[in-house]
Amino acid sequence: MKAEQFTSIVSHIRPRLLALASQFDADSAEDAVQEALMRLWTAWSQLAEPADSERLAVRLTKHACIDAYRRRQRQQTVELNRVAATETADATDEAVLQGALERAVKVLPPAERRLWTMHTEAQMNSAQIAAATGINNRSVSTMLSSARHHICETLKKGGFL
Amino acid sequence: MKNYLDRYLAGEAPLHPESLDLPTDEELDAAEAEFDRIMAERESQAVIEDKPRGRVVRLWPWAAAASVLLLIGVGAMLLTNDLKPQEEIVAKIQENQLRDSVQKQEPVPVIPLETADTVKKIKEKYRMPRPPKHYMAKAETEETMQEPELTDPTELAEIAFAEEKRRLEMEMMAQMSGSLEADFKAMTDEIRSRGERMTQHVEMAMSNEE
Numbered sequence: 001m002k003a004e005q006f007t008s009i010v011s012h013i014r015p016r017l018l019a020l021a022s023q024f025d026a027d028s029a030e031d032a033v034q035e036a037l038m039r040l041w042t043a044w045s046q047l048a049e050p051a052d053s054e055r056l057a058v059r060l061t062k063h064a065c066i067d068a069y070r071r072r073q074r075q076q077t078v079e080l081n082r083v084a085a086t087e088t089a090d091a092t093d094e095a096v097l098q099g100a101l102e103r104a105v106k107v108l109p110p111a112e113r114r115l116w117t118m119h120t121e122a123q124m125n126s127a128q129i130a131a132a133t134g135i136n137n138r139s140v141s142t143m144l145s146s147a148r149h150h151i152c153e154t155l156k157k158g159g160f161l
Numbered sequence: 162m163k164n165y166l167d168r169y170l171a172g173e174a175p176l177h178p179e180s181l182d183l184p185t186d187e188e189l190d191a192a193e194a195e196f197d198r199i200m201a202e203r204e205s206q207a208v209i210e211d212k213p214r215g216r217v218v219r220l221w222p223w224a225a226a227a228s229v230l231l232l233i234g235v236g237a238m239l240l241t242n243d244l245k246p247q248e249e250i251v252a253k254i255q256e257n258q259l260r261d262s263v264q265k266q267e268p269v270p271v272i273p274l275e276t277a278d279t280v281k282k283i284k285e286k287y288r289m290p291r292p293p294k295h296y297m298a299k300a301e302t303e304e305t306m307q308e309p310e311l312t313d314p315t316e317l318a319e320i321a322f323a324e325e326k327r328r329l330e331m332e333m334m335a336q337m338s339g340s341l342e343a344d345f346k347a348m349t350d351e352i353r354s355r356g357e358r359m360t361q362h363v364e365m366a367m368s369n370e371e
Contacts (some may be wrong), residue, residue: 069199122181149169161166
């Protein structure tokens with residue numbers, strides 16, 4: 001399917017996905033929908049019909065909900081493992097920078113973090129992010145530049161810039 | 162390192178590209194099944210939690226009926242308690258009425274109004290001044306002018322005839338006075354015309370002399 005169709009289809013199905021995720025867990029619904037739509041975007045070029053995209057989006061949302069649910073259940077152990085991993089993985093400068101970037105993204109405000117992740121991880125443009133989040137296109141650009149600014153500030157404080 | 166950072170900030174170098182890999186169909190099916198199972202569990206739990214509520218709701222009519230009955234019972238008790246004092250009051254009233262009737266039979270000394278203390282006091286306090294003489298005289302004449310009440314039919318007939326006679330006389334007088342007035346007016350008109358003619362003659366004579 002064409003990339004241009006993504007915006008219209010996602011705008012149409014997003015409320016349904018959000019309702020589904022909210023039914024499961026209202027707190028992590030936005031994150032689950034974001035994750036599902038990011039994955040949908042990566043698979044977009046392989047999809048043939050809009051109905052397929054809708055079906056896949058629902059399944060991905062359910063998967064994201066279950067993923068978040070499982071993560072919450074083993075949250076503490078995962079956190080401990082992650083800290084140990086970052087401490088041991090100090091082989092290269094790039095790895096150190098990656099760790100710093102992860103931490104900088106983590107401390108971003110939730111809405112900014114979602115948009116930034118869509119931008120950097122899924123490489124979605126402003127219009128696609130706007131369709132996936134329901135936020136105004138212009139506001140998306142503003143929030144992305146704000147997130148970039150915050151990350152740079154955090155890196156400066158950490159001595160990386 | 163700087164290059165990597167620039168690419169990251171430009172959105173060209175994801176930190177975890179593997180996180181966006183699509184899950185396999187098996188993983189998706191398993192997640193979907195788990196999702197549905199958890200939702201079904203929650204729904205069943207919600208139904209179980211709602212059951213006592215349902216019972217409570219079903220108990221409401223009974224509770225309402227019991228409370229109404231209780232209210233009726235309490236009301237009836239209060240009414241019976243209220244009746245006792247009423248009976249006492251009725252008995253007292255009857256007793257008082259009996260006492261009053263007995264007292265009425267006994268002669269009660271009647272003090273004359275003039276000698277009563279209160280009347281005396283009022284009289285002393287509010288002594289009315291005597292009205293002036295001319296007022297009294299007028300009142301007396303008015304009293305005398307008032308005709309005595311007559312009951313005899315012959316007297317009434319006489320009075321009626323006299324009144325009729327007086328009325329006829331008055332009418333005749335009025336007619337006469339009307340004719341006299343007309344005569345007087347004619348006379349004055351004649352005198353006035355004669356005077357005018359005399360003045361004309363005088364004026365003509367005076368003009369001829371000149």
